[in-house]
Amino acid sequence: MVFDDQLTVIQQKEIAVGTFEMCLAGEMAKRPIHPGQFVNIQIPEASLRRPFGIAEVNQQAGYIKIIYRVVGAGTEAMAQLALGTKLQVLGPLGHGFPIDQLPKKATVLIVSGGTGLPPLYELTRVLAARGHQLDIALGFPTKNRVFYEENMAQFGHTEVITDDGTYQNKGLITDLLDQSFSTKSYDAVYACGPRPLELAVSQRFAQHPQAYISAEARMACGIGICNACVVRTPDNGYKKVCSDGPVFHVNEVIL
Amino acid sequence: MVFDDQLTVIQQKEIAVGTFEMCLAGEMAKRPIHPGQFVNIQIPEASLRRPFGIAEVNQQAGYIKIIYRVVGAGTEAMAQLALGTKLQVLGPLGHGFPIDQLPKKATVLIVSGGTGLPPLYELTRVLAARGHQLDIALGFPTKNRVFYEENMAQFGHTEVITDDGTYQNKGLITDLLDQSFSTKSYDAVYACGPRPLELAVSQRFAQHPQAYISAEARMACGIGICNACVVRTPDNGYKKVCSDGPVFHVNEVIL
Amino acid sequence: MSILATNLPGLNLKNPIMPASGCCGFGEELGQLYDLNQLGAIMIKAATPEPKFGNPVPRVAETPDGMLNAIGLQNPGVAQIIKTKIPYLQQNFPELPIIANVAGATEADYVAVCQQIGKPHLVSAIELNISCPNVAHGGMSFGVDPQMAYELTKACVAASEVPVYVKLSPNVTNIVTIAKAIEKANPAGFTMINTLVGMRFDLTTRQPILANQTGGLSGPAILPVALHMIHQVHLACDLPIIGMGGIQKPEDILEMIIAGADAVAVGTANLIDPFICNKLIQALPATMAEYNIESIESLIQQRDKIE
Amino acid sequence: MSILATNLPGLNLKNPIMPASGCCGFGEELGQLYDLNQLGAIMIKAATPEPKFGNPVPRVAETPDGMLNAIGLQNPGVAQIIKTKIPYLQQNFPELPIIANVAGATEADYVAVCQQIGKPHLVSAIELNISCPNVAHGGMSFGVDPQMAYELTKACVAASEVPVYVKLSPNVTNIVTIAKAIEKANPAGFTMINTLVGMRFDLTTRQPILANQTGGLSGPAILPVALHMIHQVHLACDLPIIGMGGIQKPEDILEMIIAGADAVAVGTANLIDPFICNKLIQALPATMAEYNIESIESLIQQRDKIE
């Protein structure tokens, strides 16, 4: 079920240059939410909603968290929102990461690039709680854009790489995978990040039965009625990122 | 000079059913403002600004006051604004009521209908401070729409009439003028209210050299550049309500 | 009689509100959110003879109080629509009148789709989409030429067993010329307006945002254009009009009926709030009361008397 | 050379920004608010042969992210404009290029105004307003017919001693057809777009809000339509374009130049913030830097090379 809840901004924090963490309190936190699902948020002044991965569900405290980077007019407006502001939030949307099929104590690789991290954070929390063993590769453009390294590290072995080497390793996320995560074999791989990262992960794990990426697309409705967000499938069909995804097996769609 | 000041909403109060008093703090309060001038306010969500008479200037406390009635989308949005909201306010606009020409201790008649009152309140305050003698006729549709009777009464002899007689006298403002304000001769008459009131006042005081009305018109710019707000003049010319008015001698324009 | 009811050829509607074509898919997703039996009707996504993938992505861009879309009539083809989409609606929402949006690249395409889908056991009416700005062939090119529009309408009216409504393009110098030409082919009515052609550019790439370069502008931004064209066609022609373009509030619906519409469709607003049609239906009576409007039918009658 | 400079026939502009006709009067009011010498140019209110009162009020209505106006070309007549309005600007703002907006009901009207005002000691250029939707005669009727538009332009080019820009109407099926016809008459360039025709109704009176019934839609709502049409004409014709329609932010200016404009005019935004042109001029360099745009001229050159 999809709900259009009115949520209240109860926290706004800049956690890296231009990257904000926002907590939204209200009913949505009590909905059954699967890691990898997203919300579509109505922002004052913007005519379309903006999609964001659900970065954390805190049922007890009654809020969900999103983490967003300011990249345009909508996210700029979001960063200006005062605590107490009420927002219409549509969700939970899409299908999350498949995790119920994992064997007990599965070894899992998480691959994150930049603001691909938010949905992977919720995933990581849930997987760790279920007792799975996590290896976590985090890529960022540069030092002052790094965030959530420690949050992730509490749930598994975590390494960071920056494009310019200003923090920890230097290079692309694929370099980090070669370096530090190529010896183990994983029961499952989950990735989210910019298109080059997702392409690389898709190629690398093309034969892997449990390798998943969360795709991005320009959206309007977020619920499957407008066909804005389609991706091609190998059989010349198509999938809607919003309602058939955003999570797909790496072979399911043509990025 | 016209300024576009960012003012802060520091007070919002419903003073009669659907009628609000709003205090706006900031630079504007220190500008030289003449009674009868108005401001043009940018309201979130509205594309055009909204014009309102300046109801009070409190230089010391650093705010101006407007009084507005909720009649459509823009004023509805205004009534929802939280304290602390910042608004772009263009002003002071137009020419106010001519008062410098009045003889000492002049006898003055003020005629107000509904939300025509706001600019007359500031006028009344200033005239009283200058030692003029005021008679004040206030018309309202019905009892629960009456406001500012006492505020006005402190500055002069004040009587109220309501269309339906639910408060004080019953009838039109012209009835009140006949009843209570027809024996004295006044040095000046100042009126503001709905069109029928202004028409009636214009006819009644057509021969009076010092009878003024403040006109209303649909505006866009409020400063004279768009020609939205024109009124015809008896010589087949025209005046712009925003920049040539809003105050006119009753014979100056064709209402 | 409900105060919300309104009647058009083939469409006895319990209220004047329906989601517009392309903004509700085939009802499957909205049907999970609320009971579609409550709607006046539903205008399903365009049907073409064969399945159509549509345009490359990005297909949407934002504009001030509006959006551009260049979906390109993506649909599973008329056969599949008849086989699975319409049965889904009929089974789950038996009281819901279905209006099929028909598109194609050639007159033969349109006629073929009308012949297949234009049957009373399938749909209540057809909406001929001769105004889609997002396809290279057909679409809007039919809707901007009076003669072509007339001929296409005539052929489709002949091919259909249900009333045919023609969807007009606003991208014309004189919409009355087009409407009057179409009127001669005896359609049941008009639906209007489709989207205005627009464009946005990305400042970083300095290229159009949409892969298709241009797209159709919809949403509140176009409301005044829609009101004007509906009014013009209403004054010039005798056919009923299903109005659309920018509706987001109950007030907009009443304004569009005053302009000349007999029912209305809501497009873009569904993409921003998928519950919007349901909310509008709930809210309309109170807004009518505020403006002393007894019923939709009385509003229509009073409007038509004045002119 | 300033990074903001841009050159068009008769217009060597220090920056690409000017207030659009009808949205700055004759500069007298804005001239009290900031130094108009800072502007790229000014497009003064329409001039007709005789003084014109214009339409009855109400003349404006609000729309989502836009407005309707039906001013009706109110102006004091060309003689008065030459006698008092232009001298005011020349005396107070000697560095400000003036563009005279010319209108009329007949071709003879246009020619007469061009003959009088189209002199280098008075103005830098003329903008032929063949696209005003708010007058019963002339105006838009010239701008929607290729042949009439061609002939009118030819006559006005002959009658003027300064470059003539032709202001295009967006209310046409194919703006390229019109632009190409006009191009043959050798104008200096195009200005575009004028307003789209629109309408609003009052729910209480159930009548049009504007006394003129219809009005011209302007403001951010029309930005994507303007961008599209400017792009079309830019690709199809060789003449420079002064772009307008919905500009409110520095980003909008750059987007319009990318679409095909060589300079831009700001209309409605002046009515909401009379300081806007000044603010845009101040803000533009920083926005250019953000998108790695070295200069307006380089942006124009790079754009033209790609195509």
Ligand SMILES: Cc1cc2nc3c(=O)[nH]c(=O)nc-3n(C[C@H](O)[C@H](O)[C@H](O)COP(=O)(O)OP(=O)(O)OC[C@H]3O[C@@H](n4cnc5c(N)ncnc54)[C@H](O)[C@@H]3O)c2cc1C
């Ligand atoms: C399923 C999904 C989950 C996402 N999760 C996150 C997240 O957790 N954190 C985060 O920072 N970002 C996330 N994004 C990207 C985020 O939606 C965009 O950064 C945001 O919409 C940009 O809005 P804007 O107004 O600032 O940018 P503008 O460029 O001004 O936006 C204009 C339009 O383009 C769309 N758009 C622009 N960039 C993107 C993009 N990269 N992806 C999709 N649409 C875009 C906007 O939604 C809007 O419709 C996600 C996107 C999707 C599809």
Ligand SMILES: Cc1cc2nc3c(=O)[nH]c(=O)nc-3n(C[C@H](O)[C@H](O)[C@H](O)COP(=O)(O)OP(=O)(O)OC[C@H]3O[C@@H](n4cnc5c(N)ncnc54)[C@H](O)[C@@H]3O)c2cc1C
């Ligand atoms: C010089 C001047 C001074 C004014 N002073 C006051 C005042 O002190 N208190 C007060 O309550 N009202 C005053 N008004 C009227 C006030 O401007 C309108 O009530 C207000 O603009 C309505 O806005 P809305 O969005 O609620 O209505 P809507 O009807 O939704 O507004 C739509 C458009 O119509 C215009 N409009 C609607 N009604 C009027 C009107 N009566 N006069 C002018 N424009 C209108 C709006 O400005 C807007 O552009 C004044 C008007 C003028 C011209």
Ligand SMILES: Cc1cc2nc3c(=O)[nH]c(=O)nc-3n(C[C@H](O)[C@H](O)[C@H](O)COP(=O)(O)O)c2cc1C
């Ligand atoms: C995403 C999207 C897809 C659309 N697809 C179609 C379509 O398939 N057929 C059609 O006739 N109109 C289509 N339209 C146009 C709408 O039905 C409607 O005419 C237009 O959007 C104006 O209404 P609105 O402003 O309420 O959206 C589409 C509009 C949008 C926004």
Ligand SMILES: Cc1cc2nc3c(=O)[nH]c(=O)nc-3n(C[C@H](O)[C@H](O)[C@H](O)COP(=O)(O)O)c2cc1C
């Ligand atoms: C109040 C008003 C008056 C206008 N008067 C004229 C005019 O006299 N001559 C003209 O060519 N255009 C006139 N226009 C059109 C503008 O110059 C401009 O082309 C149009 O508004 C689009 O730009 P914008 O969206 O920035 O306003 C007028 C527009 C407005 C809003």
Ligand code: FES
């Ligand atoms: S965003 Fe509308 S179908 Fe995916």
Ligand code: FES
């Ligand atoms: S409101 Fe623009 S001239 Fe008066």
